[in-house]
Amino acid sequence: MTPTAPAPDSHGGPAEDRPLTPEERAEYDRLRKSAAVRHRRLRYTGASLLLLLALLLSPVAVVSAWLANTISDQDRYVQTVAPLADDAAVQGAVTDRLTNRVVSNVDVGAITDALQRALQQADAPPVVVDRAEALEGPLKGALTSAVRSVVSKVVTSDQFETVWTEANRRAQAAVVKVLTGEGAGAVQASGDMIVLDLGTLTDELKARLVDAGFEKASVIPEVDKQIPLLQVEKLNQAQDAMRLLNVLGAWLPVAVLVLAALAVWAAPAHRVWLLATAVGLFVMMLLLLVALAVARRIYLDSVPPAALPPDAAAAVYDTLVRFLRQSARTLLVLSVVTALAAYLYGPGRGARGVRRTATRATGAAGRSLERLGMRTGSTGRWLDGHRAWTTGVVIGAGALALLLWNYPTPGVVALVLGVVVLVLVVLGVLAAAPGDTARAGRRPTRTG
Template sequence: MDPTAPVPSGPEGPHPPLSAEERAEYARLRKAASVRHRRLHYAGASVLLLLALLLSPLAVVSAWVDDTITDTDRYVQTVAPLADEPAVQNAVNDKLTARVVANVDVKAITEALGRALQQADAPPLVVEKSQALEGPLKSALTSAVHAVVAKVVASDQFDTVWTEANRRAQAAVVNVLTGEGSSAVAAKGDTIVLDLGTLTDQLKQRLTDAGFEKASAIPEVDKQIPLLKVDKLDKAQDAMRLLNVVGVWLPVVALALAALAIWCAPAHRVWLMATAIGVGVMMGVLLVALAVARRIYLDSVPPETLPPDAAAVIYDTLVRFLRESARTLIVVAVITLLAAYLYGPGRGARVVRTEARRATGAGGRHLQRLGVRTGSTGRWLAGHGAWTTGVVIGAGALTLLLWNHPTPAVVAVVFGIVVLVLVLLGVLAAAPGDGAPHGAQPGRPTRGG
């Protein structure tokens, strides 16, 4: 304190200067208050980040349900590849063949044949042996019908029928999972089925055209094919209702909590790295959970309901966009972690930044030797490097946010473009052409100058 400075005064007169002990106590109290303040910030940020990370897998699933399951076009796009899957085609072949053959009374045919032979005075042995034709006749009928069914399922018409059937069934599936409306169309007990009525009508016509004149007289065939079997459908309905309520808001809440945690933490960069690591770990947990759910699902589906290979391909196809979203977030987390580290004080980060400046500086000098000068633009870029870097990174992040269903490949491409633009700006900033060193602002002396 300046001894010549006037002593502050209060209502009761001037205050005496603080003694050395009072100054030490004042400093101790300020330090303790600062420590408590930082601890409070860290505690609040920790709670917010923990909530964000715990909600992140559920947020991804919620977004997937809202975007894939409840959206008709997206749902149809998801299940459309199943029409070309051999396992699914074989399952449809077997189911339709069995149901068509089951409606043909082969035993009545063999009995009619026996009566006809008996009326024609055929030998008793021939009449008796005619009853043994039931098995071979049914086998031959099954093979013939299966061949016709296979042609129908392998045709382009099947893709159209499959798409339209799924489009009609989508609303019914949502009704089953939400418990709203009638579930008779889309569910039988704990099994979700798909109505292929148009296909069976075409199948009967194909059989008639192939020479099975009686096919048109076959009674109405069961047109529903098992698609999914859920042992605990009521629990799935409860989960679906919850996800339907939170909808798209849960991802927004999780993102807001993470952003608020980073903002509250004293060390923003370190907290950003922690958030990236946490998100990557939670997305890994989600992928493991999907793998476990796949095993549980396959074990719960009886082979007579759906063959294991068909059940596996249906599950994998249905959740493929969910898996892709989790992998995309892992890639984003890795890139965010890498970027946050490179902007830090670590030795490795300093080495990378130094080498990057050397490389862009060498590129700028090479441009100048070629006669390319960036002039005032280069000087402006050199003086506003932090600002331009933030704009480029923000543009990359905004691109991913606005991208419709970004994949890991899209994230990698956007990241590569951001790096390329940053390198290009660094080279342009190093080639102003006026002899000013890279990063120096005009009119100001450089270090050592």
């Protein structure tokens, strides 16, 4: 329809529409184009701000969700700390510390002095009496070796793992103690030091040592059951930040997801913006993994070797953050899959080639089914006519499965991707094998 404009009549009122003049049409097109450009710029600006905010918050959302899950989910917490009971470096640190404390409560010098007095009273030769003092070192070494043997058997036994797991299950509030300063448990904050309290475990060790004949083990001081893990300056400020992350843990990931979805929806080019979102998420998760590596180095430097050996400190850090690393790697894989899907749905030559190859392959498989007498009939015709709709449903179902999956891993992402691709291939083959009737309806009939 040709744009028209009202023309005033002799009384100033509107008259019948008349065609636009060339000058008016040019001005109309110019204004319309300018308005469209301003609208697109506004959409791009809004989408850019939403996407930038979502990407900046994504690492914080991952960390806060990890903290919230570790604190609130008892099974997740126990699953996090359980491997420490089997770690050789941690077992060695616990064995050394408990052995040293037991031996330190035995006065080996008093024993050698008593032996020396007994020898003097028995009129032993002076050379024998004088050499009695030299027995202090060998006696202490033998005592240390004997105590270490008993402690090591307890620490490396299945009983230690059971006691460790049950103690941490009963003391789930320990992590709350570290992050918020509230409650009590095996992991505690003392001043600016985060310590591991082995009180619930050393009671069993003391009983085993007493049964083995080391009565001094029953007087291990309470304070000596704590193993320093990490010294943090301004721990109160860190705890405030952790409490804030704990509060946001349930909602911040949802907010990031909503912001990213709004950014893709608001952008004029949805596919391109989805690709940009996937690339941005990939970069942010890489930065998070780098930050965790840097934090590991800072952590190891902050723990004095006298308090905790470097290998044990590394085991503690790697065990506690392993699920956080797993979440970051899962999002890395998911971002790669999303970017690949966004590219394959684009107009690029490579994407067209992949789609063309997939169509030919499913078509050939469908024709093979037809030749074998396996025709899909009306179902195949319906699938062939609704390919876009069925593809969207299958991809949406895969995305929903990942959202509902508890703690997905990179393997889970690969599994869901494989199932989605397999279902799409099967639907493509079924759509290509409706039968001879449908094939004849799509092809012109040849006459002899």
